Amino acid sequence: MAGTADDTFLQIRDLTKKFGSFTALDSISLDIKEREFVCFLGPSGCGKTTLLRAIAGLDIQTSGTIRQAGKDISNLPPEERDFGIVFQSYALFPNLTVNKNIRYGLENQKISADKIKARVAELLKLVDLHDQDDKYPAQLSGGQQQRVALARAIATSPGLLLLDEPLSALDAKVRVHLRGEIKSLQRRLGVTTIMVTHDQEEALTMADRIVVMDHGSIEQVGTPKEIYGKPATSFVADFIGTMNFVDGKVKARGAVKVGKAVFNCDTGTMKAGTPITVAIRPEDINAQDARKSDDNLIDVKVLDMEFLGSFDRVELGSTVLGDTKLRADFSINLVRRKNLSVGSELPVRLPGDLIRLYPRAG
Amino acid sequence: MSEVTLAAARAVPLTKPKVGRDDWIMRGWMLVLAVFLMVAVLLPLYVMLSKSFENKAGDFIGLANFQEYFSTPALFLSAFNSLYLSAFSSILVMGIAFVYAYALTRTCMPFKWFFKLVAAIPLLTPSLLSGISLVYWFGRQGVANNLLFGESIYGPIGIVIGSSYWVFPHALLIVVTALSVTDARLYEAAIALRTSKIKTFFTVTIPGCKYGLISAGFVTFTLIFTDFGVPKVIGGNFNMLATDIYKQVIGQQNFQMGAVVSVVLLVPAVLAFIVDRQVQKKQVALLSSRAVPFEPTPSKGRDMAMLVFCSIIALGILAMIGMAQFAALIKFWPYNLELTLSNYDFDLANGGGWESYFNSIRMALYTAVIGTVIIFFGAYLVEKGRGFSFGRNAIHAIAMLPLAVPGMVLGLAYIFFFNNPANPFNFVYATMIILVIVTVTHFYTVGHLTAMTALKQMDPEFESVSASLKTPFQRTFIKVTVPVCLPAILDISMYLFLNAMTTVSAVVFLYSSDTTLASVAVLNMDDQGELAFAAAMAMMIAYTCGGARILHMLVSRVLITKTQSWRRR
Numbered sequence: 001m002a003g004t005a006d007d008t009f010l011q012i013r014d015l016t017k018k019f020g021s022f023t024a025l026d027s028i029s030l031d032i033k034e035r036e037f038v039c040f041l042g043p044s045g046c047g048k049t050t051l052l053r054a055i056a057g058l059d060i061q062t063s064g065t066i067r068q069a070g071k072d073i074s075n076l077p078p079e080e081r082d083f084g085i086v087f088q089s090y091a092l093f094p095n096l097t098v099n100k101n102i103r104y105g106l107e108n109q110k111i112s113a114d115k116i117k118a119r120v121a122e123l124l125k126l127v128d129l130h131d132q133d134d135k136y137p138a139q140l141s142g143g144q145q146q147r148v149a150l151a152r153a154i155a156t157s158p159g160l161l162l163l164d165e166p167l168s169a170l171d172a173k174v175r176v177h178l179r180g181e182i183k184s185l186q187r188r189l190g191v192t193t194i195m196v197t198h199d200q201e202e203a204l205t206m207a208d209r210i211v212v213m214d215h216g217s218i219e220q221v222g223t224p225k226e227i228y229g230k231p232a233t234s235f236v237a238d239f240i241g242t243m244n245f246v247d248g249k250v251k252a253r254g255a256v257k258v259g260k261a262v263f264n265c266d267t268g269t270m271k272a273g274t275p276i277t278v279a280i281r282p283e284d285i286n287a288q289d290a291r292k293s294d295d296n297l298i299d300v301k302v303l304d305m306e307f308l309g310s311f312d313r314v315e316l317g318s319t320v321l322g323d324t325k326l327r328a329d330f331s332i333n334l335v336r337r338k339n340l341s342v343g344s345e346l347p348v349r350l351p352g353d354l355i356r357l358y359p360r361a362g
Numbered sequence: 363m364s365e366v367t368l369a370a371a372r373a374v375p376l377t378k379p380k381v382g383r384d385d386w387i388m389r390g391w392m393l394v395l396a397v398f399l400m401v402a403v404l405l406p407l408y409v410m411l412s413k414s415f416e417n418k419a420g421d422f423i424g425l426a427n428f429q430e431y432f433s434t435p436a437l438f439l440s441a442f443n444s445l446y447l448s449a450f451s452s453i454l455v456m457g458i459a460f461v462y463a464y465a466l467t468r469t470c471m472p473f474k475w476f477f478k479l480v481a482a483i484p485l486l487t488p489s490l491l492s493g494i495s496l497v498y499w500f501g502r503q504g505v506a507n508n509l510l511f512g513e514s515i516y517g518p519i520g521i522v523i524g525s526s527y528w529v530f531p532h533a534l535l536i537v538v539t540a541l542s543v544t545d546a547r548l549y550e551a552a553i554a555l556r557t558s559k560i561k562t563f564f565t566v567t568i569p570g571c572k573y574g575l576i577s578a579g580f581v582t583f584t585l586i587f588t589d590f591g592v593p594k595v596i597g598g599n600f601n602m603l604a605t606d607i608y609k610q611v612i613g614q615q616n617f618q619m620g621a622v623v624s625v626v627l628l629v630p631a632v633l634a635f636i637v638d639r640q641v642q643k644k645q646v647a648l649l650s651s652r653a654v655p656f657e658p659t660p661s662k663g664r665d666m667a668m669l670v671f672c673s674i675i676a677l678g679i680l681a682m683i684g685m686a687q688f689a690a691l692i693k694f695w696p697y698n699l700e701l702t703l704s705n706y707d708f709d710l711a712n713g714g715g716w717e718s719y720f721n722s723i724r725m726a727l728y729t730a731v732i733g734t735v736i737i738f739f740g741a742y743l744v745e746k747g748r749g750f751s752f753g754r755n756a757i758h759a760i761a762m763l764p765l766a767v768p769g770m771v772l773g774l775a776y777i778f779f780f781n782n783p784a785n786p787f788n789f790v791y792a793t794m795i796i797l798v799i800v801t802v803t804h805f806y807t808v809g810h811l812t813a814m815t816a817l818k819q820m821d822p823e824f825e826s827v828s829a830s831l832k833t834p835f836q837r838t839f840i841k842v843t844v845p846v847c848l849p850a851i852l853d854i855s856m857y858l859f860l861n862a863m864t865t866v867s868a869v870v871f872l873y874s875s876d877t878t879l880a881s882v883a884v885l886n887m888d889d890q891g892e893l894a895f896a897a898a899m900a901m902m903i904a905y906t907c908g909g910a911r912i913l914h915m916l917v918s919r920v921l922i923t924k925t926q927s928w929r930r931r
Contacts, residue, residue: 016374058826060379077382077748078829085830091823095845095928105831136928156831 009034009192010055010160015064017050017216024050025061026216032194037186039207040196043239047216048196049164055194056162057081069159084153088165090145092137098148099124099133105156123151126185143174150182154189161186163195167202179206200240204228212236234358237279244285246324247360248278256357259322263296265355277358282313284354285328287338288347296352300326302344305335314340316348379749384835388743392753395740399760401787402803406775407767413778414621427622437619440601441626447518447602448587451525455533455582458526460575462675463537465668468567470660472669480676483683484528486907488864488881491900492524493595494893495685503696516598524592525585527682530675533582540574541567546656573641580638584631588768590867595888603627604867607770611871617778624771635766683904690898706902711895714883719902722880725797726862733802733809734855741813742843746825746835758810765807769867776800777871792874804868805861809854816850817843848921856914860907 010032017025025047032038040048053059055066057078065074073081084105092101102123106116124130127147137145146166153161166182167175183206186193197203203210204224212219212227212235220232231237234245248258250270256263258278270276288297300316303325312335316326328348330340338346381389417423431437465471466478484492499506500515513519548570552562568575590604597605603623611620693700709715744758764772780791790796820843828838844851866881873882880903887896922929 014374056826056830058829061377063374063376065377075377075380077380077385078826079382079384079832080380081830083830085827087821087823087827089821089823091821091827093824093842095842095925104828105833108831108833108837138928152827153830158830 007033009036009069010194011065011067012051012055013065013067015051015054015061015066017047017054017059018062024216025054027064028216028218030211030218030221032192034192035190037183037193037195037206037208039203039210040194040213041200041203041210041240042198042213042219044198046213048198048211048213050216051213052162052164052194052196055160056083056085082158083160083162084156084158085162086146086149086153086164086166088169090137090149090169092145092148092152094137097134097136098129098140101137101148102133102151102155104152109156119155123155127151141174142170143178146170146178147181150185154191157191159192161191161193163193165196165198168197168199175202182206204240212239214239231279231356234277234279237356237358242282242327243279244282244326246278246321246326248276250274250276250357256355259318259320259324261298261318261320263350263352263355265296265352265357267357270357270359275360277360279356279358280326280350280354282327282329284351285316285326286349286351287328287330287334288349290347296350296355297347298350299345299347302340302342302346305340305342312340381749384829385748385750388747388835389750389753391739392743392747392750392757395736395743395757396753396760398736399757402799403760403763403767403806406772406779407763409778409782410621410624410771410775413618414625416618418618427618428625431619431622431626436601437606437623440603440606443518443601444587444603444627445630447521448525448583451522451529451586452579452582454522455526455529456537456575456579458675459530459533459537459578459582461668461671463534463541465672467538467541468656468658469665469668470658471665471672477672477676480679481531481534482911483531483679485531485860486864486911487528487683487686487904488866488884488900489524489528489589489591490595490866490881490884490888490896491686491904492527492682493520493592494689494884494888494897494900495682496520496524496596497893498685498689498695498897499681505696514598516596517600520596520598521593521600521602524596525589527679528589528592529582529585530679532585533578536574536578536581537571540571540578543574544570544656546654549656573644576641577638580634580641584634584638584766587634588627588631588770588867590770590870591885594866594885604768604770607774608870611774611777617774620774621778624768624774627768628766628771631768632766639762686897686904687901689894690901692894695894705894705898708883708895708899711883711887711892712890713886713892713895714878714880714899718878718883719880719899721794721877722863722903723906725794725801725877725879726859728794728798729801729862730855730859732798733805733858734851736802737806737809737854738813738844738847738851741810741817742839745814745817746843748825761810762807764803764805767804769804769865770870772800772804773868773871776868792872792877794877796872797869797877797879800868800872801862801865802858804865805858809857812850812854812857813847816847820846845925848925849918852914852918852921856910859910863903863907863910 008031012028012030015025015028016023028051040051042048050059054061057073057076057080060075065072067073068082093104096104099120103116103120106119111119120133121130124133127150129144129147129151132140132144137148140148150166163182167178170178179202195206204227207224209221209223210227211221214235220227220236222230222232227236228240231240231243237243238245246258248256250267250272251257251262252272254264254267256265256267256276256278263278298318298320300318302314303317304315306313311329311331314328314330316328318326334340338344340346414427415422415424417426462477462481466474471477496515498504500510500520501507504515510519544567548566549562552566557565588604590608593600593602593605594608603626607620607623607627610616610623689695690705691701691703692698693702693704708719740757740761744754744761747754776796779785780787780796782788790799824838824842825835828835828842864881866885869879870882870885873879880899884896884899884903887893887899
């Protein structure tokens with residue numbers, strides 16, 4: 001079968017999930033490699049959690065197949081699958097201590113008491129909670145609870161670790177810290193991991209590959225750099241990071257026209273006259289010192305400046321662009337050096353290789 | 363041919379979830395529960411309904427029984443009596459309960475703890491007790507007889523006062539809950555907008571608790587409408603539906619007409635139940651918003667007025683139970699007022715000796731233990747079961763039904779169903795078992811709802827985590843679900859125990875000479891004119907229930923201290 005490489009650990013084919021007439025997942029196909037850290041990223045309601053729950057067997061799909069480690073698990077109940085899971089709420093058993101929570105899954109497997117004890121100690125050390133094992137979940141901070149949930153999920157050494165928005169209940173600082181911890185833990189254990197998140201920063205920093213989803217379909221699968229640098233669809237471009245979208249037309253092969261301005265860029269196989277959306281990230285708009293006879297250069301006027309700490313988000317207008325405005329990120333250095341303020345005029349360059357084109361209706 | 367192959371190619375094979383070991387076990391238990399609910403609820407009611415369409419020989423005669431019923435003025439009159447008296451008493455109780463609840467929740471009235479305590483007293487006594495007490499107060503030889511200006515307490519007046527007494531805590535509980543759920547910010551906004559106190563009351567307070575009030579109104583109406591104890595003791599010749607069933611069945615052995623009256627009693631009760639459920643759904647929507655708790659501020663005039671009002675009501679309640687206690691200790695009313703314990707020598711009375719008291723204790727304990735196990739585990743299967751939603755929804759629907767079925771109706775239905783020699787369950791008839799089954803069934807719904815609420819508050823992912831750790835569901839049920847829900851479980855068992863001790867309506871048709879019960883003994887003693895014995899027995903029930911309440915409180919307190927390390931708060 002196509003796409004079945006040797007190192008494919010989880011193979012999802014034509015997965016569809018319907019709730020009544022609502023299609024939550026629309027024929028999803030996806031391969032996940034062994035030891036890989038994959039993030040399902042998308043806005044709420046895009047189907048990412050539904051997909052995770054289907055993989056876990058908690059909400060079994062309407063149709064389609066899932067194979068894990070070569071075994072067809074499509075219709076198995078969760079207890080017959082091989083995974084550990086951490087929920088957004090952690091779902092720690094409130095009446096059991098940290099120690100008992102972690103050993104919960106070990107106790108009903110035929111493992112000797114000594115081995116369980118050793119394993120729990122090892123796990124407690126792994127998540128840095130060895131001095132907290134007599135405490136109850138309510139006595140721990142959010143970050144500590146999260147680590148207990150993680151330890152409990154990996155206690156039985158499952159082949160697949162599922163994380164359902166594991167960081168979204170935490171404070172911003174703890175979240176950033178735990179991102180790194182989870183990632184390094186995952187690397188050390190080498191466990192194939194799927195994390196669901198709506199936080200693009202989380203996905204970009206943690207994932208080996210990101211699966212961007214919208215309306216029950218996969219929009220793009222790729223490394224964080226691919227997703228950010230070469231968003232496949234205008235949805236991905238808009239959802240991840242910030243993007244300027246302006247209406248334009250293909251002028252000729254290798255050139256697009258926006259207002260009266262012409263930019264050189266890769267137009268692929270699109271014919272002249274095709275209406276398109278031209279996209280470029282604010283940080284990719286470069287301020288120039290002087291107008292050279294370079295291509296993709298336009299003269300702009302600063303209409304508004306928004307101070308955002310290390311940089312300013314600047315709104316630019318240009319006579320050649322008509323009513324269309326562009327947002328550009330100019331570093332504090334640049335703003336200082338060029339003494340920019342509202343009303344300043346300067347030339348900017350839109351590098352052709354960083355311009356993305358998306359089809360536009362009409 | 364080719365079309366067929368094309369269609370087959372296009373059709374996507376649907377994934378059929380494999381039914382795991384846990385699922386099979388759960389479904390097995392659901393089946394057991396479904397059989398129990400069939401036998402305890404649905405089949406008896408079905409048999410009773412069909413009896414109302416049969417003649418004495420058992421032939422189907424359509425609506426002829428109903429025709430006869432509605433053309434007999436005496437019978438029809440009691441339907442009218444029941445309706446208007448219940449409506450009147452409900453309005454009265456609701457008015458009192460609202461002011462009382464307002465005083466408890468929205469004012470700085472002193473001694474709130476005392477008024478809360480007193481208001482709960484009627485829950486500990488059978489509804490019969492208020493009737494007996496009223497006889498001593500206002501009966502022909504009553505102490506305050508002349509307060510009635512020649513009117514007789516036997517009849518509507520007695521029924522209204524007696525009913526109001528025993529349903530008061532039920533109404534109060536709902537209204538207090540409704541008034542407690544409020545957002546202080548609304549009142550701050552009203553003050554900021556310079557709204558007058560009275561206008562604030564009608565635009566903020568009343569709309570905020572209106573669903574609670576409506577719900578309390580329906581509950582109160584249904585309780586009074588279906589009650590048997592009060593009209594039996596104090597009703598005199600004033601006929602009500604519940605007493606009619608008793609007269610038709612026990613007095614005239616006319617079971618068919620008893621079934622007809624039951625249907626007439628059942629219909630308004632079911633209607634009230636359905637409306638109440640709809641109203642309560644809306645109440646939930648109000649609850650879910652995050653509100654700032656309301657803290658009442660002192661206001662001397664209002665707080666004093668409330669203190670006076672609540673004192674009068676509390677005095678009334680204390681007078682009711684106090685008189686019953688006094689009567690139980692008096693040698694020979696009203697001629698010899700010396701104190702004595704001889705009225706507690708129940709073995710001398712006709713209507714049931716000490717044996718019936720101990721039978722009641724046994725019955726209440728069995729009901730509390732067995733009922734709690736069935737109800738809680740049943741609610742667990744409904745709430746936490748996986749898949750098989752048809753079965754779970756069906757069980758939930760049947761579990762809601764008993765709340766709408768008056769005790770008299772349930773009791774009569776049990777006679778029809780279990781007394782049939784062809785019924786394989788016939789062996790339980792006239793035993794302790796049937797008393798336990800009917801009592802568990804009669805009070806099933808409130809326990810079920812309590813359990814459902816507790817289970818819903820638990821993280822829904824406990825079961826998912828447990829499955830991912832390959833732990834059988836029973837283990838998580840025992841190790842996590844039960845300990846976390848223990849307060850609710852204790853509440854359910856307490857509720858069952860108290861009701862089993864005090865109930866008359868369902869069991870009055872089902873006890874045998876070996877299984878007489880204390881509450882029924884009160885009824886029979888009263889019937890025989892042995893009022894002092896009846897008062898003493900009613901007080902025995904009250905002591906027992908009071909003791910059980912204290913025990914429940916102590917156990918709960920110990921439990922909370924023991925588990926406070928993991929319970930927040």
